[in-house]
Amino acid sequence: MKLLRAHNLSKSFGGVQAVQDVDFDLEQGEIRAIIGANGAGKTTFVSLLSGRITATAGTIEFRGQDITDLPIHKRVRKGIAYTFQITSIFPNLTVLENAAIAAQNRFHASPATIPTDGHPDIYRNANAALQQVGITALQDEPAGAIAYGHQRLLEVAMGLALNPLLLIFDEPTQGLSDAEIQDFCKLVKQINQSTTVLLIEHNMSVVMSLAHRITVFDRGQVLAQGSPDQIRNNANVQAAYLG
Amino acid sequence: MTPAKINSGNSRKIISLHLAVIVILFLLQFVLPEYHHLTMTRIMILAIFAMGYNVLFGYTGLLSLGHAMFFGAGLYGAGLTAYHLGWSVPLAFASGIIAGALLSLLVGCIALRTTGVAFMIVTMMLAQVAYLATLYFTRYTRGDEGLVLSQASRSFEFFGATVDLTNPSTRYNLSLALLGITMSIIYRLVRGKTGRALVAIRENEPRAQMLGYNTFAIKLKALLVSGTLSATAGATFALLFAYIGSSFTTIQYSIDALLFTLLGGPGTVLGPALGTFLMFYLVDIASQYTTAYLLVTGLALIFLVLYFPKGILGTIKHRWLPWLP
Numbered sequence: 001m002k003l004l005r006a007h008n009l010s011k012s013f014g015g016v017q018a019v020q021d022v023d024f025d026l027e028q029g030e031i032r033a034i035i036g037a038n039g040a041g042k043t044t045f046v047s048l049l050s051g052r053i054t055a056t057a058g059t060i061e062f063r064g065q066d067i068t069d070l071p072i073h074k075r076v077r078k079g080i081a082y083t084f085q086i087t088s089i090f091p092n093l094t095v096l097e098n099a100a101i102a103a104q105n106r107f108h109a110s111p112a113t114i115p116t117d118g119h120p121d122i123y124r125n126a127n128a129a130l131q132q133v134g135i136t137a138l139q140d141e142p143a144g145a146i147a148y149g150h151q152r153l154l155e156v157a158m159g160l161a162l163n164p165l166l167l168i169f170d171e172p173t174q175g176l177s178d179a180e181i182q183d184f185c186k187l188v189k190q191i192n193q194s195t196t197v198l199l200i201e202h203n204m205s206v207v208m209s210l211a212h213r214i215t216v217f218d219r220g221q222v223l224a225q226g227s228p229d230q231i232r233n234n235a236n237v238q239a240a241y242l243g
Numbered sequence: 244m245t246p247a248k249i250n251s252g253n254s255r256k257i258i259s260l261h262l263a264v265i266v267i268l269f270l271l272q273f274v275l276p277e278y279h280h281l282t283m284t285r286i287m288i289l290a291i292f293a294m295g296y297n298v299l300f301g302y303t304g305l306l307s308l309g310h311a312m313f314f315g316a317g318l319y320g321a322g323l324t325a326y327h328l329g330w331s332v333p334l335a336f337a338s339g340i341i342a343g344a345l346l347s348l349l350v351g352c353i354a355l356r357t358t359g360v361a362f363m364i365v366t367m368m369l370a371q372v373a374y375l376a377t378l379y380f381t382r383y384t385r386g387d388e389g390l391v392l393s394q395a396s397r398s399f400e401f402f403g404a405t406v407d408l409t410n411p412s413t414r415y416n417l418s419l420a421l422l423g424i425t426m427s428i429i430y431r432l433v434r435g436k437t438g439r440a441l442v443a444i445r446e447n448e449p450r451a452q453m454l455g456y457n458t459f460a461i462k463l464k465a466l467l468v469s470g471t472l473s474a475t476a477g478a479t480f481a482l483l484f485a486y487i488g489s490s491f492t493t494i495q496y497s498i499d500a501l502l503f504t505l506l507g508g509p510g511t512v513l514g515p516a517l518g519t520f521l522m523f524y525l526v527d528i529a530s531q532y533t534t535a536y537l538l539v540t541g542l543a544l545i546f547l548v549l550y551f552p553k554g555i556l557g558t559i560k561h562r563w564l565p566w567l568p
């Protein structure tokens with residue numbers, strides 16, 4: 001089943017055509033990687049999906065529903081979570097409170113499953129998210145004071161606390177150590193058991209080990225799309241990007 | 244400033260603390276000399292104003308320089324209806340509160356399109372418009388000179404009992420009751436989901452939005468609560484002290500709300516009340532020695548912003564009592 005479908009999606013900033021007539025769809029349950037050179041339009045494209053910016057033209061469907069004109073918060077509540085390319089947390093609040101802020105707006109497939117016990121429930125879900133990324137021990141620290149790698153994990157935990165159907169990462173491994181990157185890959189595989197994952201990634205070994213399919217962006221357009229092997233062997237991609 | 248985790252031990256401590264404050268204020272009236280008795284009544288009303296201001300500034304992170312207009316909406320909403328239409332005290336009081344709520348929504352729809360410095364300027368300009376309006380409609384407001392409510396319009400029947408607002412003890416205890424109600428409204432608001440949403444907006448609005456919060460609606464709600472509480476203080480002031488003048492809508496009063504909040508501790512329930520108490524007496528004492536008490540206000544403001552941004556209770560909370568709401 002298609003989870004998400006974008007049709008003819010375009011975005012221009014003044015004269016710059018950052019995203020141009022992109023057709024794109026996501027299969028439920030897959031891990032999709034988006035790769036492409038700096039300035040290719042990757043962040044702009046996923047920002048259109050999350051609602052952070054509005055499209056100049058084109059449509060977006062999520063679970064068969066047109067979400068093109070929905071504001072950000074409504075898309076989140078439909079199950080689309082987005083983590084920023086530049087770490088964006090609540091630095092003055094504790095790690096647990098950061099996760100609780102997300103857990104409060106947890107996605108529920110049907111109103112009937114929304115629990116009524118309020119706060120305890122929020123903290124239970126926040127805790128579960130911290131546990132999943134492995135930073136429970138830091139829960140009472142101010143988020144601004146923990147290590148960068150842990151802040152990235154907190155970002156992921158905030159995404160998870162939303163219980164999303166689709167989790168979008170924008171360059172999640174940027175600035176992480178090799179060991180942290182390995183852990184991150186394990187984490188994504190685990191997350192993928194229940195959630196569709198879309199990630200923008202420059203690190204090709206991460207892409208090759210995680211992605212079921214890869215979409216290559218070049219100057220605002222989709223240059224190629226396919227399995228890791230197909231992309232590796234694609235002549236256009238090699239010429240334009242992999243070198 | 245993190246809302247501490249909910250646990251029953253903390254809520255018992257918190258409720259005891261707030262009750263203790265109310266009880267102390269209640270007992271004070273029996274020992275205070277007349278002058279201070281009256282001063283405390285004023286302070287409690289202004290504390291309601293500051294606590295309302297704090298919902299927007301301390302918890303939501305929006306610095307308004309125009310809250311005097313909400314105080315004024317309550318003051319005139321109650322005062323004009325009592326004076327010109329002869330409305331009874333309860334009706335006039337309600338009309339002041341409703342005027343404040345309506346003005347809050349209106350101002351919210353205009354000013355919440357902006358944030359930061361632009362928000363300060365827009366709220367200041369709107370408050371200036373409100374101030375000029377009180378002068379422009381001099382026929383009804385008598386501008387600077389103001390209106391004085393008649394003796395007769397200041398008592399009302401309440402479940403068979405006659406409440407006389409010229410009685411100092413009645414005024415003191417009514418103000419105290421309203422302060423207690425305000426405290427519990429704010430406490431409930433900031434301890435719940437709304438409080439978490441407000442703090443999320445204060446700390447990082449784009450992220451809050453990306454975590455599913457309708458930040459405009461939440462800010463509008465904060466402004467509505469904030470403006471309506473400020474108006475409640477204004478309406479109380481008008482009815483208890485029987486004087487309604489445009490000086491209450493000047494920028495001076497907007498700055499006072501900011502100052503009281505900064506001194507006591509933005510983002511804490513009791514901070515603004517403490518700040519109001521201390522600042523009121525500071526200015527009171529300073530004005531015995533100098534007519535330049537505005538200078539005191541200005542200097543205090545600069546000092547607080549530069550060296551003491553968490554205020555008294557904010558600092559205590561940060562250092563020693565993280566459970567303080």
Ligand SMILES: Nc1ncnc2c1ncn2[C@@H]1O[C@H](COP(=O)(O)OP(=O)(O)OP(=O)(O)O)[C@@H](O)[C@H]1O
Nearest residue numbers: 013016017018036037038039040041042043044045
């Ligand atoms: N807000 C904006 N205003 C103007 N131009 C923009 C804006 N955002 C992006 N652009 C331009 O759009 C193009 C695509 O940028 P985008 O950030 O989407 O690229 P990217 O593929 O994410 O690059 P990177 O790998 O460096 O993150 C670039 O030319 C960029 O300069």
Ligand SMILES: [Mg+2]
Nearest residue numbers: 042043044085
């Ligand atoms: Mg990018």
